Structures are given as C-alpha cells and as structure tokens.
Amino acid sequence: MVLNYSDExxxxxxxxxxxxxxxxxxxxxxGRIYNYIYYRTGNTHDAEDLTSRVFTRAMKHIPNYEDxxxxxxxxxxxxxxxxxxxxxxxxxxxQIVGLDEHYSIPAGVEQPESxxxxxxxxxxxxxxxxxxxxxxxxxxILKFVDHLSNSEIGEIMGRTEGAIKSLYHRTLLALRxxxxxxxxxxxxxxxxxxSSE
Amino acid sequence: MKYExxxxxxxxxxxxxxxxxxxxxxxxLQPVEPRPEFVQELRAKLVGKPERQKFSVKIGNWQQGLLxxxxxxxxxxxxxxxxxxxxxxxxxxxxQKAVDKPASA
Numbered sequence: 001m002v003l004n005y006s007d008e009x010x011x012x013x014x015x016x017x018x019x020x021x022x023x024x025x026x027x028x029x030x031g032r033i034y035n036y037i038y039y040r041t042g043n044t045h046d047a048e049d050l051t052s053r054v055f056t057r058a059m060k061h062i063p064n065y066e067d068x069x070x071x072x073x074x075x076x077x078x079x080x081x082x083x084x085x086x087x088x089x090x091x092x093x094x095q096i097v098g099l100d101e102h103y104s105i106p107a108g109v110e111q112p113e114s115x116x117x118x119x120x121x122x123x124x125x126x127x128x129x130x131x132x133x134x135x136x137x138x139x140x141i142l143k144f145v146d147h148l149s150n151s152e153i154g155e156i157m158g159r160t161e162g163a164i165k166s167l168y169h170r171t172l173l174a175l176r177x178x179x180x181x182x183x184x185x186x187x188x189x190x191x192x193x194x195s196s197e
Numbered sequence: 198m199k200y201e202x203x204x205x206x207x208x209x210x211x212x213x214x215x216x217x218x219x220x221x222x223x224x225x226l227q228p229v230e231p232r233p234e235f236v237q238e239l240r241a242k243l244v245g246k247p248e249r250q251k252f253s254v255k256i257g258n259w260q261q262g263l264l265x266x267x268x269x270x271x272x273x274x275x276x277x278x279x280x281x282x283x284x285x286x287x288x289x290x291x292x293q294k295a296v297d298k299p300a301s302a
Contacts, residue, residue, distance in 0.1 A: 019243070019244045019245060020244065022243065022244060023240060023243070023244035026239075026240055026243060026244065027240070030231065030236055030239070030240075031228075031230070031231060031236075034229075034231040035228050035229060038229055038231075039226065044231075044232070047231070048231070048232070048235050051231070051235075051239070052239050052242075055239065055243055056243065059243055121221075122224070122225040125221055125222065125225045126225060129222075129226075140222060140226060141226065144222050144223055144225075144226035145226045145227070145228050146228075169215075172215045172218050172219060173215070175218050175222075176211075176214045176215060176218050179218070180214075
C-alpha cells in the first residue's frame with residue numbers, strides 16, 4: 001500500500017517517476033515545511049508561494065537526489081532554507097514589507113483560519129526572533145514549531161548535536177539580554193511566565 | 198542559616214530567566230495549519246490526482262476492498278440481468294407478433 005511506504009521507499013519510487021510516491025512525501029511534509037516558511041516570512045501569502053516552490057523544486061530534482069545519510073526531510077528543509085534566504089535577500093533590496101505588517105491582522109479583512117491572533121507580548125517576542133541571525137531563527141522554529149530533537153536539527157543544519165545545544169543556549173541568552181536591555185520589568189521576564197499577572 | 202553565595206544566586210536567576218524565555222517561545226511559536234485548499238491545489242498541481250490518496254486509504258483495508266469489489270460485481274450482475282429481462286421481453290413480443298400475423302391473414 002502506497003501510504004505505508006517509508007521515506008526511503010517513497011523516495012526511490014518518486015525518483016523513478018512515480019508521482020503517487022511523491023504525493024506520499026508531499027502529504028507527510030507539506031505542513032512542516034509550510035510552518036517553517038510561515039515563521040521565517042511572517043505571512044501566509046509568502047508561506048504558500050515559497051512552500052509551492054519548495055515542492056516544485058524537490059519534484060524536479062528528485063531523480064538527482066543522492067542519499068548521503070541525510071534524511072529526505074533534511075533535504076527539503078535545506079531547499080526551504082535556501083529559498084527563504086533568497087526571499088529575504090530580494091526583499092531587503094526592495095524594502096517593501098515593514099516589520100509591523102508581519103504576523104499582524106489587517107483591520108476589516110476577513111482572515112483565513114490559519115492566521116493566529118497574537119497578543120502584544122507574542123508580537124514583541126516574534127519581532128525579537130525575527131532580528132536574530134538566520135541560523136538561530138532556523139533553530140528556534142525547528143525546535144518549537146516542528147518539535148524536532150537536537151540531533152534532527154543538527155542533520156538539517158549540518159552541525160553536531162552538541163553544537164546545536166550550545167547554539168540554543170546562546171540564543172536563549174541573547175533573547176533574555178535583549179528583553180532585559182529594553183525593559184527590565186517586561187512581562188517576558190516575570191518569574192512564573194504567566195501573561196495574566 | 199544557610200549562606201547563599203552571590204554567584205550561585207546569579208546562576209539560579211539566569212536559569213529562571215532562560216526557562217521563562219523558553220516557555221514564552223513555546224507558547225508563541227505554535228504550529229499553524231495551512232489552508233486546506235492550498236494544500237489540495239498544490240498536490241493536484243504536483244501529483245495530478247488529488248483524490249487518489251483518499252481512495253487508497255479507503256481500499257487499504259482488505260475487508261473494505263472486498264466490499265468494494267463485491268459492490269462492483271453486484272452492479273454488473275444487475276446490469277446484465279436487466280439487459281436479459283429486456284431482451285427476453287422483446288423476444289416474447291416478437292414471437293407473439295409472429296403467431297398473431299398468420300392468424301389474422
């Protein structure tokens with residue numbers, strides 16, 4: 001049965017031109033890749049556009065895919081990462097999208113279900129995450145949104161598990177310092193972490 | 198009274214701060230669902246058969262597969278039976294006409 005294929009089996013069949021096998025991989029990873037891109041771009045429109053490009057590119061290059069001990073998911077995330085990097089490079093040239101437009105909901109516009117209503121505090125934290133270097137953003141999204149382990153993140157980012165652990169610690173420190181520098185009494189640093197205090 | 202070394206205190210504060218930031222990140226970076234229409238349209242564009250997966254799930258179970266096969270066989274049996282009934286009725290009608298003709302002549 002098609003749905004029972006492991007990633008490796010589906011990959012081998014997809015590489016031979018079996019589009020249904022590629023469909024299995026698509027169903028398995030479209031949500032995760034979309035989430036990754038959504039948090040890297042900050043809006044559903046670009047997330048859909050780039051997700052579409054990731055899978056189109058993956059399908060085109062799947063016959064040339066070489067198994068170098070890196071999981072298929074890592075390969076997809078790398079495609080996504082490269083496309084997001086290109087997207088940000090192009091956008092920094094154009095300077096079209098302002099930070100305030102990110103993750104926010106325009107007034108009077110009916111929103112798709114996928115748009116999350118965020119508190120001011122969450123918006124603030126997201127804006128801090130957005131300012132982090134590329135690799136740190138990637139790490140946080142893979143860890144918190146996709147719930148990947150340090151070793152899985154290491155495979156995707158091409159680093160050791162120890163390096164990921166260390167990067168994660170430094171990222172948390174940087175965020176803490178950033179919040180503390182801005183406002184020492186910010187709710188983000190209140191001890192029990194509750195937003196209702 | 199137990200004395201707390203200042204650097205130990207500082208370490209505890211740092212750990213607390215980091216755990217708060219970690220918790221906030223976990224609350225903020227929640228997975229989002231892509232629009233189902235987008236997922237289906239993209240699948241159709243890439244694979245070309247958006248409903249194939251659902252079908253394969255349905256017939257994945259061998260009992261359900263048997264049920265579907267039985268349904269298909271029954272359908273054809275009914276169609277063939279219907280054709281035979283119509284054909285036999287037409288044949289009877291023709292025979293009747295053939296018998297009636299010489300009598301009226």
